[in-house]
Amino acid sequence: MKHSAASITDAARSVSRHAAALAEVQLVSLAEATALGERGLGHPSPAFETGSARVTPCHGHGPSD
Secondary structure, eight states, rough: OOOOHHHHHHHHHHHHHHHHHHHHHHHHHHHHHHHHHHHHHEEEEEEEETTTTOOOTTSSSSOOO
């Protein structure tokens, strides 16, 4: 199956836009989780789930620190 350079470029741009949108959602989720943790409502362990990404807080931000 042959694809034109234009269709491949369009597909790549679409994937890039979707990846950027997903990254933005994950950053917002991480920011919200961090804010909850700072208010004492946070995660039960140093590693917690945020959407589809597994996030491990840096030193000084986990409950064991």
